Amino acid sequence: xxxxxxxxxxxxxxxxxxxxxxxxxxxxxxxxxxxxxxxxxxxxxxxxxxxxxxxxxxxxxxxxxxxxxxxxxxxxxxxxxxxxxxxxxxxxxxxxxxxxxxxxxxxxxxxxxxxxxxxxxxxxxxxxxxxxxxxxxxxxxxxxxxxxxxxxxxxxxxxxxxxxxxxxxxxxxxxxxxxxxxxxxxxxxxxxxxxxxxxxxxxxxxxxxxxxxxxxxxxxxxxxxxxxxxxxxxxxxxxxxxxxxxxxxxxxxxxxxxxxxxxxxxxxxxxxxxxxxxxxxxxxxxxxxxxxxxxxxxxxxxxxxxxxxxxxxxxxxxxx
Amino acid sequence: xxxxxxxxxxxxxxxxxxxxxxxxxxxxxxxxxxxxxxxxxxxxxxxxxxxxxxxxxxxxxxxxxxxxxxxxxxxxxxxxxxxxxxxxxxxxxxxxxxxxxxxxxxxxxxxxxxxxxxxxxxxxxxxxxxxxxxxxxxxxxxxxxxxxxxxxxxxxxxxxxxxxxxxxxxxxxxxxxxxxxxxxxxxxxxxxxxxxxxxxxxxxxxxxxxxxxxxxxxxxxxxxxxxxxxxxxxxxxxxxxxxxxxxxxxxxxx
Ligand SMILES: Nc1ncnc2c1ncn2[C@@H]1O[C@H](COP(=O)(O)OP(=O)(O)OP(=O)(O)O)[C@@H](O)[C@H]1O
Ligand SMILES: [Mg+2]
Numbered sequence: 063x064x065x066x067x068x069x070x071x072x073x074x075x076x077x078x079x080x081x082x083x084x085x086x087x088x089x090x091x092x093x094x095x096x097x098x099x100x101x102x103x104x105x106x107x108x109x110x111x112x113x114x115x116x117x118x119x120x121x122x123x124x125x126x127x128x129x130x131x132x133x134x135x136x137x138x139x140x141x142x143x144x145x146x147x148x149x150x151x152x153x154x155x156x157x158x159x160x161x162x163x164x165x166x167x168x169x170x171x172x173x174x175x176x177x178x179x180x181x182x183x184x185x186x187x188x189x190x191x192x193x194x195x196x197x198x199x200x201x202x203x204x205x206x207x208x209x210x211x212x213x214x215x216x217x218x219x220x221x222x223x224x225x226x227x228x229x230x231x232x233x234x235x236x237x238x239x240x241x242x243x244x245x246x247x248x249x250x251x252x253x254x255x256x257x258x259x260x261x262x263x264x265x266x267x268x269x270x271x272x273x274x275x276x277x278x279x280x281x282x283x284x285x286x287x288x289x290x291x292x293x294x295x296x297x298x299x300x301x302x303x304x305x306x307x308x309x310x311x312x313x314x315x316x317x318x319x320x321x322x323x324x325x326x327x328x329x330x331x332x333x334x335x336x337x338x339x340x341x342x343x344x345x346x347x348x349x350x351x352x353x354x355x356x357x358x359x360x361x362x363x364x365x366x367x368x369x370x371x372x373x374x375x376x377x378x379x380x381x382x
Numbered sequence: 383x384x385x386x387x388x389x390x391x392x393x394x395x396x397x398x399x400x401x402x403x404x405x406x407x408x409x410x411x412x413x414x415x416x417x418x419x420x421x422x423x424x425x426x427x428x429x430x431x432x433x434x435x436x437x438x439x440x441x442x443x444x445x446x447x448x449x450x451x452x453x454x455x456x457x458x459x460x461x462x463x464x465x466x467x468x469x470x471x472x473x474x475x476x477x478x479x480x481x482x483x484x485x486x487x488x489x490x491x492x493x494x495x496x497x498x499x500x501x502x503x504x505x506x507x508x509x510x511x512x513x514x515x516x517x518x519x520x521x522x523x524x525x526x527x528x529x530x531x532x533x534x535x536x537x538x539x540x541x542x543x544x545x546x547x548x549x550x551x552x553x554x555x556x557x558x559x560x561x562x563x564x565x566x567x568x569x570x571x572x573x574x575x576x577x578x579x580x581x582x583x584x585x586x587x588x589x590x591x592x593x594x595x596x597x598x599x600x601x602x603x604x605x606x607x608x609x610x611x612x613x614x615x616x617x618x619x620x621x622x623x624x625x626x627x628x629x630x631x632x633x634x635x636x
Contacts, residue, residue, distance in 0.1 A: 225498050232497030232504065233483075233490055233511065236476070240484040244471040247544075250433055252459035252488030252551055261494060307475065 068313075069220065076212035084208035086324050088280060091215030092118075092273040094316035095222045097300045098309055099269030102226050104298075105307025106235065107262040108242030109158070110166040113173030114270055114297045117146040119289035121271025123180065125278040126192040135198045139275045146271020147264040154263045158256070173291055180286040191285030198279035211280045218276060219313070222269045226309050229265070238262055239307075270297075292341060296323075299348045303355050305362020314364055322347055384447070386411045386586045387432070387555055392441035394427055401427040403610045404441065409555065414577070414587040416601035416618075420631055423607040425590045426468050429557050432588070433465040434458045445555070459488040464553035466544035468560050468590070472532040479528040481543055482515040485550030514550050521579075522546035523572055538565045545576070555586045562596055574599060598622075606631060 076087055100114050121142035128138035157168045181189045197206045198214070205211060229235050237253040249255045278284055296319060304315025323344055330339035359366040385408035394402040402424045409415045417425050430436040432443060434455035443451040450458055464485070473481050490511060496504035519525050522542040527535060535543060541561055548556055558577070562570050570593075577600050581587060591597050597604060597618060604621045606613040608630045614621055621627055 228498045228500065229494055232494070233487065233492050233507065234494045234497055236480055236484050237487055239476055239480075240473040243474040246435055246455075247467065247471040247473070247547075248484065249455035250435065250459055250465045250467070251485045251547060252456050253484065254454075254456045256454075265494075 072216055072219070076209055076216075081208055084212050086320065088208065088211050088215050090316060090320040091212070091219050092277055093297065093300060093320060094219050094313050095215075095273040096270040097297050097304070097312040097316045098219075098222045098226050099266030100297050101301045101304070101306055101309060101312035102229070102238075103262055103266040104301055105305075106230060106238045106242060107259060109259065109263065110162065110298075111169040111263075111266070111294070112166045112298060113169035113171070113176075113291075113294050114266065115289045115291070115293035116169070116173040116176045117150060117267035117270035118274035118277070118293065119173075119176060119180070119286075120149050120267075121146045121274025122278040122284050122288070123186060123192070123274075124271070125275040126195050126284045127186065129195050129278070130192055135196055135279060136200045139198060139272075139279065142275025142278075143268035143272040146274065147268040150264045150267030151260060154260045158259045158263060170291065170294070173289075173294060177286045177289065177291075187285070189286065191283060191288070192278075193283040195278055195282045195284070197282075198276075205279070211276065214276055218272055222272070223309055223313070225265070226269075230309070234258065234261070292344065295348055296344075299352055302362060303351055305359075305364040305366070308362065308364040308368075311362050311364030315362070318363075319348075319351070322351075385409060386413075386446060387588070388444045389428070389432065390442045390444070392428070392431060392443065393439045394424075394431060394436060395439050400610045402431070402438075405607070405610070405612055407605050407612065407615065409586050409588055410602075411586055412581070412584045413602045414581045414589060414600050416589045416591060416597045416604045417607060418591065418597060418604060418631065419607035419613075422609075424610040425607055426559055427610075428607070429465060429559050429588070429590065432458075433463060433557060435465075456487075459551060462488075462552070462554035463557070464488070464548035464551050464555070465557040466541070466548050466559060466561055468563075470537065470540045470544050472535070472540050472543055474531075474533045476532055477529050478524055478532050478535065478543060479512075479515050479519060481532045482518050482524075482546040482550045483511050485518070485547035486511040486514055488551035488553070511550075514552075515546075518546040518549040521549060521576060523569075538569050541565065542569075542573070545573075549580075553585070555588065556580065558587065558589045558591075560590050560592070562591055562593060570596070 076084055079087055096114060096118055100111060103109050103111055124145040125138040125142045128141055129135050153172060157165065160168050180186050197204050205214060237248060237258055241248040241253055241255050241258060245255050300315035300319045301312055303318060305311030326343045326347060327340050330343045355362060387409040389405060389407045391404045391406060392402055393404055405428060419425055431438050434453060438451055442449060445461060445463065473484060490507050492504040492507045519528055522545045524539060524542055524546055532543060545561060562573055565573060574596060577587065601618055603616060604618050605615045606621060606627050613630055614624045614627050
């Protein structure tokens with residue numbers, strides 16, 4: 063029921079927002095998709111990725127490059143999550159052997175490598191990037207309004223949320239949650255630990271890749287600078303603030319942070335502010351929020367609320 | 383009858399420490415086989431080699447006529463080997479019931495796609511898993527705790543939860559590493575009763591236990607380990623009077 067209300071609210075909002083604000087809504091939705099995936103990865107499987115925006119970039123460039131070469135845009139959009147998942151599957155084999163902050167640094171390093179490769183690659187437009195990408199079109203209908211993309215993004219958020227929550231409540235989801243805290247006991251219970259780690263990494267990459275694909279068609283140009291490490295950090299902060307291991311938390315975290323950043327950007331672009339003010343302020347806010355959350359609500363906002371209302375037990379009962 | 387499990391000349395070194403040296407041991411179908419020995423004798427190492435958590439430096443493990451010593455742990459679980467660890471790890475952040483349900487992984491198949499598409503196969507399996515977990519919790523005396531977070535259980539109950547998790551995978555060979563340690567009187571008796579029940583059902587059990595009374599009541603045969611070597615194997619009364627065992631471990635009979 064709560065979900066239906068939230069969905070209805072999210073579906074109605076774009077029709078009341080002034081066109082300029084729709085961009086915020088769309089970017090929020092794109093982040094939410096990536097963060098739902100990251101929350102699966104960090105909260106359920108206990109793996110940290112500090113380079114999750116790599117997969118947003120891979121999805122976006124997949125869609126962009128295919129479009130540039132004349133492939134139908136819808137195919138490009140479908141290819142975006144698949145290629146991102148494939149990339150995660152390939153790099154996952156070696157790097158998922160790492161744990162904790164080693165894994166975090168490895169994913170961060172991957173993103174830095176990806177960005178510098180993209181910046182030097184002529185086929186990807188180099189530092190200038192890909193420009194003049196077409197709008198997404200499907201069955202003769204071209205999505206060329208902000209409102210169209212708002213609807214598409216909402217559909218994407220719903221899709222990723224449904225997939226994530228079905229996965230979490232399943233046998234596989236229990237295996238994932240088990241291996242997050244006791245991998246040895248999970249393996250001894252028949253959970254193929256390595257394969258599951260790879261699976262959830264690929265799923266989280268697919269979600270980020272789908273967000274990237276939509277982003278490419280919405281914005282119409284791509285450059286390595288569109289997917290900075292700051293974006294990966296933002297995803298992590300969103301997931302942690304909302305509450306790891308809570309899909310509702312991922313959505314809430316994405317919303318809160320996007321709105322906070324929006325506010326800051328308005329502030330930082332006031333006349334007289336230096337040009338680096340927006341990114342400095344973002345980092346500052348991420349840092350403060352992270353510290354505040356870890357200090358006062360270590361489990362994140364949504365789990366803390368649930369605990370307070372004492373409904374965690376009911377939730378568990380329903381999911382088991 | 384051919385053995386369900388045969389361990390041959392199994393050795394494992396940790397750096398310079400020989401945790402196990404050319405250990406041979408077998409478990410017949412339906413047998414309860416105890417492994418006893420002083421601290422550091424290599425009992426847990428032996429169990430972890432059989433479960434696949436460790437790999438052997440040398441030697442072989444045959445289970446049900448098949449070499450298993452190169453298989454990863456989850457494949458051995460699927461073959462019917464379940465293990466309850468000495469340190470009784472539980473899956474934190476999951477309920478007691480969910481912990482037991484994880485054990486059913488060994489005997490279920492539904493993959494991620496079946497779950498996301500909510501295929502009938504997945505729903506049927508979920509129902510079976512829930513039923514199996516409820517039954518296992520019941521046997522382990524944990525039914526009243528089913529919806530509590532597993533980390534809230536007292537240590538003794540966490541050991542019982544490991545048992546429930548193992549049983550949920552319908553094993554043919556159950557490895558119990560000191561399941562009774564830290565348990566109080568009535569809990570101990572209940573555990574011994576459960577193990578007897580499982581033996582009566584034909585389950586093969588390999589059991590590490592320090593309590594001599596416990597071992598003499600439950601075990602068909604006993605293997606004594608000391609410093610990584612097998613000192614003796616046989617029915618408990620024989621072991622009890624074996625001079626080598628007495629001097630190394632048991633002390634003189636009272
Ligand atoms: N991972 C490890 N690294 C190094 N040495 C180890 C490791 N595991 C076990 N050992 C050593 O191997 C030997 C056997 O250990 P093991 O845990 O198998 O003994 P145990 O018989 O189970 O003892 P306990 O009764 O205390 O449980 C000990 O000397 C121990 O220190
Ligand atoms: Mg031990």
